[in-house]
Amino acid sequence: MGIAMKNLPRVLCPIFMFLLLAAAPLSAFAHAEFQGSTPPANALLDDLPTEVILRFSEPVGALATDWLLPDGTRRDATATAGPDGLSLSAPPASGRGTYVLNWRVVSADGHPIGGALVFSLGEATGMAPPDTPSSAVPAIIARFLAIMSMILALGATLYAAVVAPLSPGAARRGQGAALAAMPLALIALGAYGLDLLGRGSRDLLSLSPWLAAVTTPRGWGLLLGGIAALVAGCHWRNRTPVAFLALALGAVSLAVSGHASSGGARWIGQPLMAFHATALIFWIGGLPPLLAGLSRPDGLTALRRFSHVALPAVIVLVASGIGLVLIRGAGPSALIASDWGKLLALKLVLVACMLGLALWNKTRLTPAMAMSPDTAQIRLRRSIGAEIMLGALVLLVAMCFRLTPPPGSETASGPIYLHLHGSEIMADLEVSAAPPAAVSLSLTFADTDFGPLRPKEVSLTFNDPENGIGPIRTSAHLLADGMWQAGPVTLPTAGPWDIRIGVLITDFKQATLNGTLTPPNGDHP
Amino acid sequence: MKTTLTTLTALALSTSAAFAHSSFETPQAQQGSTYLGKIGIGHGCAGEPTLKVRVQIPEGVIAVKPVPKAGWTLEVVTGAYEQSYDYYGTQLTEGVKELIWTGELPDAYFDQFAFRGKLTDRLAAGTTVYFPVVQECANGAERWIEIPAEGQDPHDLEDPAPGIKITEPGHGGH
Numbered sequence: 001m002g003i004a005m006k007n008l009p010r011v012l013c014p015i016f017m018f019l020l021l022a023a024a025p026l027s028a029f030a031h032a033e034f035q036g037s038t039p040p041a042n043a044l045l046d047d048l049p050t051e052v053i054l055r056f057s058e059p060v061g062a063l064a065t066d067w068l069l070p071d072g073t074r075r076d077a078t079a080t081a082g083p084d085g086l087s088l089s090a091p092p093a094s095g096r097g098t099y100v101l102n103w104r105v106v107s108a109d110g111h112p113i114g115g116a117l118v119f120s121l122g123e124a125t126g127m128a129p130p131d132t133p134s135s136a137v138p139a140i141i142a143r144f145l146a147i148m149s150m151i152l153a154l155g156a157t158l159y160a161a162v163v164a165p166l167s168p169g170a171a172r173r174g175q176g177a178a179l180a181a182m183p184l185a186l187i188a189l190g191a192y193g194l195d196l197l198g199r200g201s202r203d204l205l206s207l208s209p210w211l212a213a214v215t216t217p218r219g220w221g222l223l224l225g226g227i228a229a230l231v232a233g234c235h236w237r238n239r240t241p242v243a244f245l246a247l248a249l250g251a252v253s254l255a256v257s258g259h260a261s262s263g264g265a266r267w268i269g270q271p272l273m274a275f276h277a278t279a280l281i282f283w284i285g286g287l288p289p290l291l292a293g294l295s296r297p298d299g300l301t302a303l304r305r306f307s308h309v310a311l312p313a314v315i316v317l318v319a320s321g322i323g324l325v326l327i328r329g330a331g332p333s334a335l336i337a338s339d340w341g342k343l344l345a346l347k348l349v350l351v352a353c354m355l356g357l358a359l360w361n362k363t364r365l366t367p368a369m370a371m372s373p374d375t376a377q378i379r380l381r382r383s384i385g386a387e388i389m390l391g392a393l394v395l396l397v398a399m400c401f402r403l404t405p406p407p408g409s410e411t412a413s414g415p416i417y418l419h420l421h422g423s424e425i426m427a428d429l430e431v432s433a434a435p436p437a438a439v440s441l442s443l444t445f446a447d448t449d450f451g452p453l454r455p456k457e458v459s460l461t462f463n464d465p466e467n468g469i470g471p472i473r474t475s476a477h478l479l480a481d482g483m484w485q486a487g488p489v490t491l492p493t494a495g496p497w498d499i500r501i502g503v504l505i506t507d508f509k510q511a512t513l514n515g516t517l518t519p520p521n522g523d524h525p
Numbered sequence: 526m527k528t529t530l531t532t533l534t535a536l537a538l539s540t541s542a543a544f545a546h547s548s549f550e551t552p553q554a555q556q557g558s559t560y561l562g563k564i565g566i567g568h569g570c571a572g573e574p575t576l577k578v579r580v581q582i583p584e585g586v587i588a589v590k591p592v593p594k595a596g597w598t599l600e601v602v603t604g605a606y607e608q609s610y611d612y613y614g615t616q617l618t619e620g621v622k623e624l625i626w627t628g629e630l631p632d633a634y635f636d637q638f639a640f641r642g643k644l645t646d647r648l649a650a651g652t653t654v655y656f657p658v659v660q661e662c663a664n665g666a667e668r669w670i671e672i673p674a675e676g677q678d679p680h681d682l683e684d685p686a687p688g689i690k691i692t693e694p695g696h697g698g699h
Contacts, residue, residue, distance in 0.1 A: 057568055507668075508579075
């Protein structure tokens with residue numbers, strides 16, 4: 001220990017010097033410039049290259065390089081600095097289609113620059129959306145367990161606050177669920193990260209799946225759910241406000257994840273989902289404490305009080321559920337044709353069974369329990385038990401929506417038109433097809449008074465921040481009719497793609513236009 | 526791990542390799558002072574030699590005189606100022622708007638292109654005045670013409686125009 005302490009300065013000083021050296025050039029100016037690649041961008045090849053070279057104006061170090069393969073999976077690429085630039089290992093052969101090398105390098109000044117090299121083998125296909133990778137199933141199960149545990153914890157607290165005191169068993173199970181929710185949420189977070197990146201479980205030890213997961217709404221929604229359960233499990237003394245705080249957190253945690261959080265109808269979809277979640281937490285979460293409390297002397301009173309609150313909850317659940325389907329804007333035929341619609345149908349059948357049981361409980365078994373408690377109690381127990389099982393199944397089906405995009409978010413082909421407006425100029429843009437595809441672009445420019453504008457040069461930059469691809473750069477050339485033409489440039493994913501257009505107006509003046517190329521879909525804003 | 530090491534090495538070895546962007550040797554000057562601007566050109570266009578260096582003189586910088594360079598022809602573009610300026614009792618309404626050096630600078634070499642000019646008091650202290658620079662080569666051009674928008678970090682620009690930060694006028698001068 002003493003020796004280690006004495007040696008500390010000797011160890012720390014070089015580290016400190018090193019950090020100083022490393023930090024100093026951050027303020028200087030010197031970005032390396034990308035000068036081209038072998039194979040060139042957008043090349044159509046007959047054979048996969050044995051190595052890929054990226055050329056830069058000065059030596060660079062590789063920060064991150066990975067391959068996106070035609071089947072939608074990602075693989076790390078090994079980079080070695082060579083005399084001609086950065087040499088990268090060949091992509092793993094995975095058939096015909098579009099390959100993307102995503103690179104990020106750092107030049108002398110510590111300024112990272114990045115880009116994406118796109119080329120195709122045989123034909124340009126774009127990335128297939130990864131179809132149900134093996135990582136999806138663990139992610140679904142882990143998320144189901146985390147959410148179920150949160151619902152049970154919240155349900156018990158709510159039951160105690162609104163319906164009746166918990167039986168000792170129910171209280172213990174509620175506490176257990178509250179304690180389990182956070183660890184389960186963390187497991188679900190890791191599994192979701194692996195699913196996002198399409199990686200195997202050994203990558204859990206690295207940072208990237210966690211980062212990928214926690215930066216998405218669904219990722220921090222999971223953590224929020226864990227926090228909601230902890231809040232529910234903590235304070236049992238003054239429980240009513242705490243129960244409602246936990247309920248609100250839990251509802252938000254479900255509302256920010258899922259398909260309701262994407263698409264143009266997000267501002268209606270998320271509040272609807274929050275209502276949906278509130279009702280389902282109360283209903284499904286309240287059933288186990290109800291079941292446990294049946295044999296207590298106040299069992300019948302509790303049953304009546306529960307059914308009193310459950311009725312409006314079910315109405316909210318059904319109404320918000322219908323709303324969530326309607327904002328998808330998909331017609332019945334599109335619904336029936338899609339896998340999403342089939343899953344929805346399964347979910348509806350299960351919900352209908354739950355409603356049937358609930359109705360039977362309310363209209364038959366509850367009055368019967370008042371008459372002859374012993375026989376009715378057994379049947380009521382079975383019925384509520386079945387309702388809980390069905391509720392869990394419904395939730396599991398709901399998690400499986402992850403596997404199928406909702407109708408309306410499928411991409412349509414055909415040109416996309418964009419109008420981009422800057423402070424000095426504007427542009428009309430026609431994109432030949434919806435990505436993923438090799439797209440051509442036609443551009444016309446005008447000043448903000450709709451007067452003609454003849455730029456000297458036009459360059460385009462594409463970025464897919466969601467999938468971490470890009471920037472992909474290309475330049476446009478002027479046609480005889482005054483229109484500018486760019487491409488074909490391969491945009492390998494559905495996007496959304498950020499487009500930045502640099503327009504050189506005079507030799508010394510450049511204007512920049514920004515826009516987003518979103519997949520056209522049935523979402524009505 | 527290997528990539529991390531490469532990166533760290535690149536970072537640590539980097540102190541000497543500044544000035545790949547075109548930039549001023551002295552990037553700040555007092556308001557009202559006469560300034561000797563030296564713009565460094567650190568590389569050509571994607572490996573090609575630079576054949577022409579064009580510097581735009583912004584409004585508020587007057588009485589500009591370029592420094593000639595051996596081997597380079599020099600051209601001066603004049604025009605009207607947007608405002609008129611008092612220059613030692615004379616009202617100046619026009620003057621140099623652009624400087625053009627034509628010659629050849631190989632990609633592997635570094636050189637400076639200089640001019641002298643007065644930074645008038647219309648340039649507010651605390652602001653930065655930008656001199657857009659265009660480097661022309663046989664295969665195209667490098668344009669150092671991006672001016673950061675308000676609140677934007679100049680380091681975020683790919684091709685920033687070289688700038689001079691205007692400081693408070695000094696009291697020691699004449």
